[in-house]
Amino acid sequence: MKLNHYSNKLINNLATELRTQLIGSEVRFDEASRALYATDSSNYRQIPIGVVIPRTVDDLVKTTEIARRYEVPLLVRGAGTSLAGQACNVALIIDTSKYLNKIIKIDAEQQLAWVEPGVILDDLRMAAEQYQLTFGPDPATHNRCTLGGMIGNNASGVHSVTMGKTVDNVTALEILTYDGLRLWVGKTSENELTQLIESGGRCGEIYRNLKMLRDQYAPLIREKFPKIPRRVSGYNLDELLPENDFHVARALVGTESTCVLVLQAIVKLCPSPQHRVLLVFGFTSIDVAGDVTSAILPYHPLCIEGLDADMIDDMRKKSKQLRNLDLLPSGRAWLLVEFGGYSLEESVAKAQLLIKEVTFAVLDYRLLTDPVSQKQVWAIRESGAAATNSVPGEPETYPGWEDAAVDPHHLGDYLRDFRHLLDQYSYKSSLYGHFGEGCVHARINFDLHQPEGLRQWRGFLVEATDLVVKYGGSLSGEHGDGQARAELLPRMFGDELVQAFSEFKAIWDPQQRMNPGKIVKPYPIDADLRVGPNYQPWQPSTYFSFHQDQGNFAKAVNRCVGVGKCRRTHGGLMCPSYKVTREEQYSTRGRAHLLFEMLQGELLRDQWNTLAIKQALELCLACKGCKHECPVAVDIATYKAEFMAHYYANHWRPLQAQVLGKLPQLAYIAS
Structure with missing residues (x-):
């Protein structure tokens, strides 16, 4: 949908009513504010209708009510670091990060936290550390990403090997539908489900339709959903199965603002190992590192992260983190294996046991026991997506196929096949990621500027999808589908399950006003590109040489x-x-x-x-x-x-x- 679908009169009236009704909140329809929210960290750019920064949850609810009267789409946004285009749209954007960022309560005994959607992950983690607890999922953006954004994307991060994805750590959600229903959702027993259906009204209608959806598609869900740790693509319809307690909150995790608005969340906390060590293995190649990953898993590390020499070479060309790079052992690929325990001696003993047993393919290793050195090495890994951008003498790299996931026991073979596919298309990319769960990040030098480059990109995406499906994997293992992968979902799930996704969205959002064109009935992958073939920027003369x-x-x-x-x-x-x-x-x-x-x-x-x-x-x-x-x-x-x-x-x-x-x-x- 384009912005010109909405008349200037409608937009002006909408802005006026929002400003009149939302006393204390910030309503921004000026060109600069809309420009600021026109993109995220993806390849996409869509100019929003306007931006609301609510000061209270009540104002967020009121914003939804006003938007409904004007029939304009909504998109709730956190830090705006999404890589698949799900945080930009022709919609009224609600930014929760500035004000709706309160940690309402921490119950250390139950290991639970009540949070607003704009809470920054590290703020929650620091608060929980007072009780030697933490929130398990920790993406590289942990010092700025919000809990609402993590719930929207089903974020994971480094430690999901032991602590799970966001979906595994959500207990309940307070949600708001576009048509105004506000309710708490969580796990639902069969008796509770019957009572909710019999209660009637909009709530009863939702639960009745969810049950019908589950009953109709349960066999297909069990058959077609990949049995891997990092299946993030699609909706979490498997959470509605009886064996998963008809967990409606978890079914809504990862829906990317396409179904409901999250007003509050109850999330699980877990013990935070106070003494950690980092074991860094060096290998001859990234696929060999992938081979060894499955041999490390039985030793129960907190995480297994992989990175290749291409990333390190690019950082050296940019003179970035040179002192930190010297901490890596010799090799052309590395695994970062973290252990934790109640004492430093316990953690060191776990690492040394692994060193003794896993030596068949290791070139070199270093065991880092001091927090400073560990932090320096983690800084290398967290550079991730940006490390291979703007490298002197190299073409630009982009997201667009950057977080596929397979069974970690087949990771080495997948990496070989994926590298072969890159070579077929004459693409270059560093390869890194959450190897303990088979999730591979890439930043590839796609040509998005020329029509022929886009055709080649599309061809690559189809083959890359088929390769992942061959390995029983997921198109996304962390970043979500958004606009970047949603068009490819039928190749992974089949048409019937994609229809089930559409029906799931319609149960919550029958008017199709929540973040339209993402996941369900998606905009084309090559539409709305930020720097596509139509990108012709002004080229002014400058004082600096650049x-x-x-x-x-x-x-x-x-x-x-x-x-x-x-x-x-x-x-x-x-x-x-x-x-x-x-x-x-x-x-x-x-x-x-x-x-x-x-x-x-x-x-x-x-x-x-x-x-x-x-x-x-x-x-x-x-x-x-x-x-x-x-x-x-x-x-x-x-x-x-x-x-x-x-x-x-x-x-x-x-x-x-x-x-x-x-x-x-x-x-x-x-x-």
């Missing part, structure tokens, strides 16, 4: 891939203005997105005279924290100097700037 970006300001701005490290609220330099304001426009990513939209010229058309960009850049301290800490070295300080030089060529500088600029002359006169 030599590392081929002298191209647009390429410099496009370094930002949206991973959002600049949105963290604790630690590091980047980004001080965001830490204080919690405003996207004052993050490194937000400023880069505004400059991208200026060069795009669709929303922001005043080029160097764009006031919104000037205002966003004014709070930049030019500390260079972004250039140092951003995985792709986005240099907002330089971009600010470039923009301001052009802006003030046409505008009066502030009085204080003029005075400071003339200090040498004034000092001479005063002397």
Whole structure:
């Protein structure tokens, strides 16, 4: 659906009513705000209708009520780091990250936490650590991703080998449907299910239809759903089966804002091992590392993470984390194997037992027992998606096939076949990921700029899908389907189960207003591309050379891939203005997105005279924290100097700037 489907009159009336009704919340329909939310960390760009940042849950409910009257779609968004396009749409976007971020309660005895959807994962983990507990799933974005976003994507992370995916750690959800029903959902006994159906009304209708859906498709679900640790693609219809306690909350995990809005969640906490060690194995190749993974699993590590030499080589070319890289043992691929226990001695003993038993393919190893060294090595792994972007002398890489998952016992063979497929298409990619659960991340040099490149990309996606299905795997093992993979779901599940997904969504969202075009009845994979064949940015002359970006300001701005490290609220330099304001426009990513939209010229058309960009850049301290800490070295300080030089060529500088600029002359006169 395109933005021009909605008349200016309707949008203006919607904005007016939202501002009138939502006293204290923030309602933003200006071009700059919509530009900030037009993309996530994926290949996609869709201009939203507007943005609401609710201050209270009641205002979120009221926003939904108003949107329903105007029949506009809704999309609830957290940190905006999604890689499959599920966090951008032509919709009214509700951002929960600024205000709806309270940890309501922690019950250490029951090992449960009550949270609002905008709670940052690390904030919950730090609060839980007071009781030596943690929330198990921990993606690389743990210092900025929100619990609502994790529930939407069914996020996993490093430690899901022992602690499970988000779906395994959700006990109950308070939800709101687009048509206004507010209720708590969780596991449901057969007696409770009967009572809920007999209660009638909209609630009874939902449960009756869910039961009918389960009964109709149960045999197919049991037959077709992959029996692997990291099946994230599709809806969690298996959670409705009797053996899974008809767990409605868990069935809604991973629905990517396509079914309901999450108002509150009760999540499980688990013991947090206080003493950890990191065993790093070096191998000759990544597929050999994949072979060894299954031999490590019986030793019950907390995690098994893999990474290859291509990622490390790219980081060296970018002079990133050079001191940390020296901690890796020799090899062309590595496994990071973590053990934990009640004492350091216990953890070391577990690691040493593995060292004795798993030596048949290991080139070298290092056992890191001090927290500082372990943190340095984890920083390498967490660079992940951005580590292979903006590498000098190399073509750009993109998501689009970056988190397939197979049975970890067949991982080595899958990696060989996948590498062969990459070679067939003349693609290059680093390979890394959560090897303990068979999830492989890739960042591939697709050509998304030319029609022929898109045709090749489509052909590759079909073959890559068929390869994963051959191994009984999942198209997504972590990042979700969104727009990037939803079109391919019939090849994985078959048409009948895809129809079941459509029916599941219709039970919750009969008007098809929740994040339309994602997962169910999806937009085409090659539509709405951020930098597709129609991308023709303005190419202004610049004062700075931008030599590392081929002298191209647009390429410099496009370094930002949206991973959002600049949105963290604790630690590091980047980004001080965001830490204080919690405003996207004052993050490194937000400023880069505004400059991208200026060069795009669709929303922001005043080029160097764009006031919104000037205002966003004014709070930049030019500390260079972004250039140092951003995985792709986005240099907002330089971009600010470039923009301001052009802006003030046409505008009066502030009085204080003029005075400071003339200090040498004034000092001479005063002397």
